[in-house]
Amino acid sequence: MQTLEQLKRGELNGCTSLKLSAEIETFPMEILDLADTLEYLDLSANRLSELPADFSKLQKLKVFFCSNNEFTIYPEVLSDCPLLDIVGFKANHIGHVGDRAIGKNLRWLILTNNMISALPASIGDCYRLEKLMLAGNRLTALPEELQHCRSLALLRLSANKIEILPDWLLSLPKLSWLAFSGNPCSRTPNSEIEAPLISYDRLKIRNKLGEGASGTIYRALSEEMLQDVAVKVFKGDVTSDGFPEDEMHSSIEAGDHEALVKIIGKTNDSSESKTGLVMELIPQHYINLGNPPSLKTCTRDVFEPDTQLSALQVINILTSISSVANHLHQKGIMHGDLYAHNMLIDEDGKTLFGDFGAATRYERDHSTFSNAMERIEVSAFGYLVDDLLSLYASAEQDTFYSALRALEESCHLPDVGDRPGFEEIESILAEIKSQNLI
Structure with missing residues (x-):
């Protein structure tokens, strides 16, 4: 982290990345002197409440974090930064997002833990939007225009006031990680199931x-x-x-x-x-399968460069996860964060799946709705298959690889209803294993 004094003395001229946290109440105008080079700016954990009108001088800015500040209005000037890819305003006091405030180029927008009761229709113009974080607000509904964001893959809606999830949301072709617990539309806890x-x-x-x-x-x-x-x-x-x-x-x-x-x-x-x-304690010989997504990958996990998996490890991981996902959905639980970074494996590929922070309980009485819930998570499983194939140790795309690639493609069929459920996926994996393809 740099200091405000360094900035004012001109010692940071030419830098591409700047992070300042020093109880700042007024935007330091010296930041604009970095316009020719600055791509990453983090002003989180200060006391800012507004940005200058000429903030748009930062024409090369790609990432801007301004969480834990005092903003009440999402700054419209951000839409004038043409390359802005990621914006984070977590834990402010934002209650209003103007119709021209959200830049069309955004790929990742974080508005967690604010006071937002409605999103502007213009969010539907964000054709690149992959990740939208809205937990902990006052939303009662989503704008219909959001359905035009066909690249949306991860959506966090938990802890709002949403009564009904719109049908169009459940048919978005790329949606894979969805959380909406703590809303009227989620299922209340089962009072008959308790823990000591x-x-x-x-x-x-x-x-x-x-x-x-x-x-x-x-x-x-x-x-x-x-x-x-x-x-x-x-x-x-x-x-x-x-x-x-x-x-x-x-x-x-x-x-x-x-x-x-x-x-x-x-x-x-x-x-x-x-x-x-x-x-229970997890045995020490288990290791993390992957690491969380980076700013660059947005919604996709990253892996250590030397990670390689055998066919046996791959099939065992996928068999475990498809089985536990089927188990959860039979109970009306969507995990919401089906990622390799939430999985621990041993040397044989035996897998432990955890972290229910994004889990949502939903009603299974309505088959169309419950089928859609499951098949949204099937899409996340498809990305897991894709990740594991990228780590598959075989130098050639053999029969085993081809069989799993076909499964991955079926998990990502654009029509959500055409995708297999987890029970069918379990059968497909068992058939692959029985054919001695590993």
């Missing part, structure tokens, strides 16, 4: 294992069970995916499956009013 309550006082917290948007995971000793467990303590705030309590309910309702981390119970930290999940 484990006193937080009986958990001896050892060390931090990891941290995500919704919570922190610790290793702990359970005094009741005399064994080490994993404890995920939720942060309590709305995240990019929704409410932590929805994650907890979905995790519990998911039940038992060999590809899911087993939930032992839930816990309360009465001293800090935090809730959490108690889970």
